[in-house]
Amino acid sequence: MAGDRCYELAFPGATDITYRHLAGVVTGRLLNNVGDPFEHGHGRNHTKDVEVRVVRWLGELFEAGADVWGYVAGGASEGTLHAVDEAATAHPDVVVYASAAAHYSVAKAARLVRAPLVRVETDEHDRMRLGHLRDRLLAHPGRAAMIVATVGTTEREAVDDVAGIAGLCDELRIERRRLHVDAALAGIPRALLPDGGRPGFGFGSGATSLVISGHKFPSTLTPCAVVLYPRRPCGPDQQRISYIGSADTTISGSRSGHAPLLLAASLLGQGRAAHRRRAQRSRELAAYTYDSLRRIGWPARRLPDAFTVTLAQPRPLPRPWVLGGDERTGRIICMPGVEQAWIAELVADLDDQLRGRIRVPAPRLTSRTSGAGRDRGRGEARVEGAVLQAAVRAEAGRHEGVRDGGRRLADQHGALQAQSEGFDHAAGRGGRR
Ligand SMILES: Cc1ncc(COP(=O)(O)O)c(C=O)c1O
Incomplete structure (x- = not known):
């Protein structure tokens, strides 16, 4: 293996939690959570029950409510693609808005669904400037809006004002909208800040979807993420596929059954x-x-x-x-x-x-x-x-x-x-x- 971990200080992967007790299952068993995590499908070699527990644990942390839906993705980039695709499927005229400090995966997602991407300026603390967002939204009257807010920007860990963005959309009467929160790095640690110091950015603040990375704060040691919605999105992917025995509501199809075990051991195993x-x-x-x-x-x-x-x-x-x-x-x-x-x-x-x-x-x-x-x-x-x-x-x-x-x-x-x-x-x- 190349390099010595201790010299790498620039990338946000935690490494303090390890999983020796899972070595046997991770290295010795095929586990494929193909398709929707809430439907078992034909196969038995999966960990969908554990996956759903992880989704619910995070749903509670981010105030998603009892109907939370989501799945364990390959990374936060995939989670953001899922959200942008959901928005573009529901509203084919959607325009994607993201700040200049947003992760590059937002531009990739917009390109993949062929939606225009509009950049919003940032302030001196790298937060999305709401005044500029207002101008940009007004420049696209009548179009549906998918705004991607970032909680923990890649370069400086700035936190966009999610409640402010939702309020602005209300004020401009933009009803056909989505507000995705890319909380890949900072979502969990910021949600765990004490009352009074905790920024509001979850579903209670107007988010319509949210993603966190598993290999960042939770220390899963292998790339993964969890994308969440307050309820199952509607869309053409809800139909059952006979080959797998469930719908495939995800981007990737076959998915790691090991990642939910690592996430559960970290999140549920360690506790808040x-x-x-x-x-x-x-x-x-x-x-x-x-x-x-x-x-x-x-x-x-x-x-x-x-x-x-x-x-x-x-x-x-x-x-x-x-x-x-x-x-x-x-x-x-x-x-x-x-x-x-x-x-x-x-x-x-x-x-x-x-x-x-x-x-x-x-x-x-x-x-x-x-x-x-x-x-x-x-x-x-x-x-x-x-x-x-x-x-x-x-x-x-x-x-x-x-x-x-x-x-x-x-x-x-x-x-x-x-x-x-x-x-x-x-x-x-x-x-x-
Ligand atoms: C804000 C933000 N979003 C998304 C990502 C990409 O996450 P992943 O590596 O899980 O695809 C990163 C990676 O550092 C990030 O900082």
């Missing part, structure tokens, strides 16, 4: 209180990350309650960290499973860059066992000042990506200053302490 604690730990780690970056003068941003911290992209990236993003902005997502020691180590590497030193990391074992200290077992060398260039040249032969490192390091301070626009950072500079 444990997940609330996991979410709180992640928020604390994100606060620690943000503070640590500020302390060394590295430009960083974090929205309230977010697991995500964005930072000025280091150039060159201290190997072997994976911070995703683009030329200008990198990302650290403090998912459950990320350890404080890793963040401390990364911040130390960034600090070294600022101070004109470079560390030469040696391959190490997974940090589940090495979290005790950043210097232990690392086999690192510190190379200072005059020997920096020589060390970088020597390393360049062994490590792709540090070529020209000496020159680029020298440019680091200037580049950081240029990048720091738009980031709040304590020192107000990206320079040396």
Whole structure:
């Protein structure tokens, strides 16, 4: 398997819950939940009863009511495609609206159902601007609307105002509408926030469908998602298919019967209180990350309650960290499973860059066992000042990506200053302490 998990900080997969007790069934049995989860069909090799329990558990969390319907999909992208397809099937003239910060899967879904996609501007916190949404809706009079709101945008974890969007549609008297909530990353942790601090974005706030990813906060360790509706959508897919003995109301047809077991073990098995604690730990780690970056003068941003911290992209990236993003902005997502020691180590590497030193990391074992200290077992060398260039040249032969490192390091301070626009950072500079 490629890579060492602890270096990957940019992607929102939790890894703290594991399922050794399910190893036998996951590796030893065929389980296919083909078709509608609420109809058993001909086959016996399925886990549809467990799937329905997962759907109901999440339905309760998001205030879907007793008639909740949904299924375990291959990922949140599939869930959003299901919702967009449902809207386009019910209303063939539908226009899809999503903010500029929405996940790319929304554009893909609109393209697949041949619906026009209208982009809505975001505010300075990456939330959909309701004023601009109003203008966009008014520009398409008489057309049905499918608005995709995001709860936890991919880059910064911004939360769109779902109740505000529903209210705006009421005010504009748009009755032929859908309001899908892409809550892939932040849906569960935000729904578990205490009263008073919890944003309203579920079915009680006007959502008509919602999706969460299983491999993000729930830590299913394999890609999956759950898409939910307050009631079974009507549509042509409700007819029974004789081959499988049920309707196929899903996008994918054959579906994993193992994923519902993992979801149930995480969600129902751990329970709300444990997940609330996991979410709180992640928020604390994100606060620690943000503070640590500020302390060394590295430009960083974090929205309230977010697991995500964005930072000025280091150039060159201290190997072997994976911070995703683009030329200008990198990302650290403090998912459950990320350890404080890793963040401390990364911040130390960034600090070294600022101070004109470079560390030469040696391959190490997974940090589940090495979290005790950043210097232990690392086999690192510190190379200072005059020997920096020589060390970088020597390393360049062994490590792709540090070529020209000496020159680029020298440019680091200037580049950081240029990048720091738009980031709040304590020192107000990206320079040396
Ligand atoms: C907001 C948002 N929606 C959808 C997705 C895609 O989720 P999945 O990987 O489950 O398809 C992501 C992935 O990061 C995301 O951040």
